[in-house]
Amino acid sequence: EAGVTQSPTHLIKTRGQQVTLRCSPISGHTSVYWYQQALGLGLQFLLWYDEGEERNRGNFPPRFSGRQFPNYSSELNVNALELEDSALYLCASRLGTSGSYNEQFFGPGTRLTVL
Amino acid sequence: QKEVEQDPGPLSVPEGAIVSLNCTYSNSAFQYFMWYRQYSRKGPELLMYTYSSGNKEDGRFTAQVDKSSKYISLFIRDSQPSDSATYLCAMKNSNSGYALNFGKGTSLLVTP
Numbered sequence: 001e002a003g004v005t006q007s008p009t010h011l012i013k014t015r016g017q018q019v020t021l022r023c024s025p026i027s028g029h030t031s032v033y034w035y036q037q038a039l040g041l042g043l044q045f046l047l048w049y050d051e052g053e054e055r056n057r058g059n060f061p062p063r064f065s066g067r068q069f070p071n072y073s074s075e076l077n078v079n080a081l082e083l084e085d086s087a088l089y090l091c092a093s094r095l096g097t098s099g100s101y102n103e104q105f106f107g108p109g110t111r112l113t114v115l
Numbered sequence: 116q117k118e119v120e121q122d123p124g125p126l127s128v129p130e131g132a133i134v135s136l137n138c139t140y141s142n143s144a145f146q147y148f149m150w151y152r153q154y155s156r157k158g159p160e161l162l163m164y165t166y167s168s169g170n171k172e173d174g175r176f177t178a179q180v181d182k183s184s185k186y187i188s189l190f191i192r193d194s195q196p197s198d199s200a201t202y203l204c205a206m207k208n209s210n211s212g213y214a215l216n217f218g219k220g221t222s223l224l225v226t227p
Contacts, residue, residue, distance in 0.1 A: 106158030
């Protein structure tokens with residue numbers, strides 16, 4: 001069974017530009033989470049999508065946005081890039097939202113460098 | 116104050132040593148506790164999760180939760196060089212799809 005996939009692997013952008021990151025969840029998983037892992041800050045929750053709807057967002061400005069498509073894949077968009085947006089962006093998928101504990105499976109991440 | 120605190124290390128131990136990794140938390144609503152392992156340039160992978168206070172064992176790994184002290188631990192017995200990675204504790208406050216709250220991670224190096 002294929003795991004969570006993310007593209008691209010690496011990305012270099014300059015300040016002020018816009019970027020789109022992509023995530024394909026494990027087949028059958030309907031929930032997708034986005035996390036930012038910046039140096040020294042640990043993983044911080046960005047966005048949670050389930051069944052095409054945004055369910056929750058973390059403490060990030062509105063220039064961080066995204067969406068989930070009918071096939072449950074997801075995009076993360078970051079506008080007006082700033083230097084501090086340089087980080088590893090991780091996507092995780094989960095089997096639904098209700099019932100007992102279900103693990104979040106992480107992809108390999110997209111490393112974004114903003115110059 | 117962050118909700119989840121974890122000493123970033125680095126922690127260096129000789130092969131075969133017992134490793135103890137710890138996290139404290141402030142949110143008493145947290146109910147699910149997890150340990151993830153992250154190798155360099157990879158995404159985190161789940162090692163263990165626990166729901167209740169007490170110990171849970173899986174091979175060389177033991178997860179311990181003390182809800183009264185808001186303290187969780189991961190013990191690694193007979194540590195191997197392949198255990199060298201960053202270990203992240205994570206927790207959340209219900210069995211629904213809420214996001215995980217992570218510690219900053221502890222970098223572990225096991226030397227041969």
